[in-house]
Amino acid sequence: MATSNDIGVTDLLPRLKDQGYDAERVARRRAWIEEKTGVSLRNIGSVSFDTEELRGNIENPIGAAQVPMGVAGPILVHGRHASGMFYIPMATSEGALIRSYERGMVALTRAGGVQTAILADENQIVPTFFFPDVASAAAFSEWAPGQMAQIRAAAESTTRHGKLTDLKCYQVGRQVLVNFGYFTGDAQGMNMLVKATDAACQWIQNNYPIASYFVFSGMCSEKRPSGFLLTRGKGKRVTAGALLPHDVLKMYLHCTAEKLFQIWHSTVIGHLHANSIGYNAQYANGLTAIFIATGQDVANVVNASCGVTNFELQPEGLYVSLMLPALTVATIGGGTGLPTQREALSIMGCYGASKAKKFAEIVAAAVLGGEISMGAAITTGGFVSAHEHYGRNRPK
């Protein structure tokens, strides 16, 4: 087996001045990799903007991945924060994905549009405190909620936008997991939360002598799937729904309400049998494509795609809806300000401050389009033929 001698100083990536974000140093790093591996990275190196803009979003930059971007829509949204007709930029390499979403969005729009509502807006972080025994942990569990004002002051001293909205203790043996809830405005907020919570924890440690802590307990379910996400949420909790009349179903989805309901019903059984979290047809497809296009933290798709889609038979057609309890989307910070990402957000009028709730409503409506389109494709056998038609890049 290899030993630690195997790695030499020439194997380490070059450390460049000021971290090397200027064009010349990015090129030099790329050339180093090209030489090490014998691979030309011409396309990766084709960045259409000043590479200094990459600072804060990546380390050891060598360029950019170019992910195909298309648009789907229009989708008509009737929410409190989003209202009107929207086109949705989606970045993906999965053939037929945009066609699938587009078909669903057009059907929803033809049906009169999608109602949306933001039900909650709170991100979570759950540090954990350690005590010598159950009794002392219990004493802390009783003490902490009473210090909300001072804990809030400590937390909010580190941020202009974050607001501490809730604090709840979950004791397990001699460990106390303290669930901090925050309003994070238009940012995804995880970095803001960690910093604020660390300050709060230090205040606690200074005022409750025996506590040691870690700022993460794993309970927050950031980028992880869990039941906690459904009950407690993370970021925007949003719902969307629409009535699809029989004629719209027939004309735009080529199926009946009964058939579409049957696919929902039978796949719910499949989800239950698989012990899935929640129920959905293809949340991850739509969310991932929108997240990549708009500079979201794409790894958050794991939490964001926990939710529940519902189809209900009505005399007039099919009522379709979804609820996403953990839609961690942002319109400022993270990758939202990068050139292509900012442009994509701007297509929906969602770049910058005071836009995150609007964006969340649009995303929910768009994702609902994918739910009905996928269902329809399965019932009609169109799934196979659409992928034959649009997904031609299958292995040869």
Added chain:
Amino acid sequence: MATSNDIGVTDLLPRLKDQGYDAERVARRRAWIEEKTGVSLRNIGSVSFDTEELRGNIENPIGAAQVPMGVAGPILVHGRHASGMFYIPMATSEGALIRSYERGMVALTRAGGVQTAILADENQIVPTFFFPDVASAAAFSEWAPGQMAQIRAAAESTTRHGKLTDLKCYQVGRQVLVNFGYFTGDAQGMNMLVKATDAACQWIQNNYPIASYFVFSGMCSEKRPSGFLLTRGKGKRVTAGALLPHDVLKMYLHCTAEKLFQIWHSTVIGHLHANSIGYNAQYANGLTAIFIATGQDVANVVNASCGVTNFELQPEGLYVSLMLPALTVATIGGGTGLPTQREALSIMGCYGASKAKKFAEIVAAAVLGGEISMGAAITTGGFVSAHEHYGRNRPK
């Protein structure tokens, strides 16, 4: 509320000749969006390659998202399919992510490298068959496994690469969910599977008169989190592990084995309390960044990030390992052949046929780097400072 009159023919995206993949028509579509929304899409339009290459990966193309790409490494891998030192291309906009992974990879390499093993390689699809009652469904459940040879012939008649490896019936009342397992070679394989399974289902329908079916039951957990993924797997099931000696922990991760174990132990409690699927620190971060860089179906991160990380105290240090049961990665098909993605795969020597298992082992080793680095950052408080240092793009 809006009515269906709201959507006019001028609201629909222009349908262009031959679907409009040539540069001129992509530009025309982009201009149409620019006009509709008043937004300049200059950067999205800056594609470094022939837009005809987008065909099969996207519809309604307007250009590409440029996602910052950097490299982390080196990571020394001792697997059956991957062996040697690798640099990992990662595309992300989350500041500090690459630094975090790089630190972990270097520590693993300094420790002598990561052992990896592919434990299984089978993708799943689960169509569902409908019967009038429990007795007739039970009769089918008994009949179907005996037809394996003919079902396989029907399925494999549609594909040169897919092999039907297993067939198992799960009856629920009068519905029978039939789990088809396939070997899909170096492709992610979902499209291949759907087509093959549809052919198999049609053979069944022709030979078992009363069956109707849907090709999806929801049980396959494609791009969804579920317990089924842990037991049954999806794509590559891979494990990776290494012993981190005390001196490596101290020098490269600035923490002790005991402290790193304590963070594992206490966050396992948090995961159990959250009713998470499996346990991990940040699988989704690493997987997403690699998936975007290399043209994987990024939505598969949802299933791929179900797994189990383990830290074990040893006299000589800390044994760290992970098991990913549903790592659906490909080196051919999908987005792997796109220009920047192909270059990224090539950096690891993983582009093309006979490379998927190698790639899976490298991914598992790289992701393990993120697990230890995250743990170390929490124990030392480095998490907050690293994000302060590298993630400067937080909202202003």
Added chain:
Amino acid sequence: MATSNDIGVTDLLPRLKDQGYDAERVARRRAWIEEKTGVSLRNIGSVSFDTEELRGNIENPIGAAQVPMGVAGPILVHGRHASGMFYIPMATSEGALIRSYERGMVALTRAGGVQTAILADENQIVPTFFFPDVASAAAFSEWAPGQMAQIRAAAESTTRHGKLTDLKCYQVGRQVLVNFGYFTGDAQGMNMLVKATDAACQWIQNNYPIASYFVFSGMCSEKRPSGFLLTRGKGKRVTAGALLPHDVLKMYLHCTAEKLFQIWHSTVIGHLHANSIGYNAQYANGLTAIFIATGQDVANVVNASCGVTNFELQPEGLYVSLMLPALTVATIGGGTGLPTQREALSIMGCYGASKAKKFAEIVAAAVLGGEISMGAAITTGGFVSAHEHYGRNRPK
């Protein structure tokens, strides 16, 4: 197939005067079954008390099951509600179960006893309200919390003991699940809750014209396993813990702290792989035996056995603890007043009013005994031999 003609009036169980709880009518019903089936029910008929006492606990009574009862202990408890040495009555037919629990309890007592704490005390019921669309459901979700005072008045008008402590809306599409939290005193409280909540729902329906509702949504997880139970709890949330010094481990459990920790660690991996809810060794064994002995609603074992056991290595030994978030136990109502059950509760000084929290703490401490004993038995191979020795009733 059989038709509805198959069932005749002589097949229906005899309806007896005043529901037939007096000894003579219980005997007559029993004789009817004996005649129908040709089976002597002599032992089932041997009830040591007035059969009129069965009224309210069962219908169509024919006697009683005699479930073997033994005692385990003593267990020394240091809680706020329970303090001192207790003997635990357990009814079971699983050989070795009591010996296993006894061994653990004695070890905990030798170690100085078990600390316990009640962390919360709230039962849950979640009716669901239906609306025509997402917007009207969202309006209700905003309106309802503001009516807490009047909703509480309506709910509490039906009960002298139940107190409405919380009300939270979970909207999913056009359905709103309203989580009512109640303090139910010393009763398990489900019947009380249903009645109170039905009154509250009727008040809502009278004051919010368009709502229709069902009093159950399934979310409450009564007698069902779920992630919700961990976050939200049900009945008593209780924790218990103790430090087992090395000498106690050696003398009473015949194992080392390291070995016991290894079994915990390795079986946590097994639980994660199985996608279990929480982690435990054998909660269900102890809870079931105590629940049967003391007249609890035994089906509640399903929710009560969701929890988390933790073992932690310390220089001085092993810290062992558990947290049960959904321990729905009662000391009044249900089966607690039946003759043998009342006697069993009395053994622990837990029969009647103001005893439920004390009882919950004793149960948690006793169940912790089973966790350490099971772990020790596995590490020493004693599991097999103990069952050979005590469980002699295996099939011949």
Added chain:
Amino acid sequence: MATSNDIGVTDLLPRLKDQGYDAERVARRRAWIEEKTGVSLRNIGSVSFDTEELRGNIENPIGAAQVPMGVAGPILVHGRHASGMFYIPMATSEGALIRSYERGMVALTRAGGVQTAILADENQIVPTFFFPDVASAAAFSEWAPGQMAQIRAAAESTTRHGKLTDLKCYQVGRQVLVNFGYFTGDAQGMNMLVKATDAACQWIQNNYPIASYFVFSGMCSEKRPSGFLLTRGKGKRVTAGALLPHDVLKMYLHCTAEKLFQIWHSTVIGHLHANSIGYNAQYANGLTAIFIATGQDVANVVNASCGVTNFELQPEGLYVSLMLPALTVATIGGGTGLPTQREALSIMGCYGASKAKKFAEIVAAAVLGGEISMGAAITTGGFVSAHEHYGRNRPK
């Protein structure tokens, strides 16, 4: 805090000759408890049979819990193993439970009876093996399946009834969980499995030098809720279903197919939101009452109540069904031979050898009765009134 000095020899339960199962020694132990606690245990002491029969089922016996027993039915079953009309003994203290089940059973019988099928019959145990690193664990994972014949021989050398039916390796890092599947005949089989598997593990240890092991890994989900149970099963996997015509629904359940379907549909949403395992109305109620009455290991209710109930609208009425993947029931061994328990099994013709599959089918049909009755009670508001009427023992 108390110290280990607190427990004296006079606090330990008296150890009596030959473990003290004869009537006189059971009485002496009971008297000891009575004296310690000042409580009369007259009813607990009223055992209608020779206390020597308790041997193998309990330790430290003091008598028996008398749990009220009634009968529900008849239920008409059309299975392969059970066929005909059955009366179901149920032991419970939950008022209205038997009335609820009886109503459902009669409705199913009026509808022409319930079809049932055993889909699988395999119990699971999953020992875990430890290796120094990932590579050596992987080598073992490849080696073990090839030794099936010899492993089977070792396992089956310890039992006349158990048959090793499957062996599958799940590697996680350097630990390998080996899933043994067994056919256990008419016994619940856990003790048989542990002994057989321990012998198999010893054979492995003798033939694969470096392996150490524990006979339990936690993955088997014995008496614990998990997703693994749905996919892999435990004991009998059984399904049951019936078509309820409109007139039966109206006459015996006082509701419509549409209303009953609505309650199913809306509570599925509640289950999904709670992150429940599977879906059911009240499995635990019926299973617990039957398990207590018939001497099953009642703690197995936790695994047995993981399953899926389905309601489907049909032109002719409502098709209702359930699937229980982990119904660990026995007709020999455990508590099945105790006097009242044997009588209860005999009522159904299910005592002794070759009866377990018959019993499993009857249980599934009976439990289905509870599913429809609960649903109907909620839709009609009868739930509240039934508990008012039958559950009169609520706290005063």
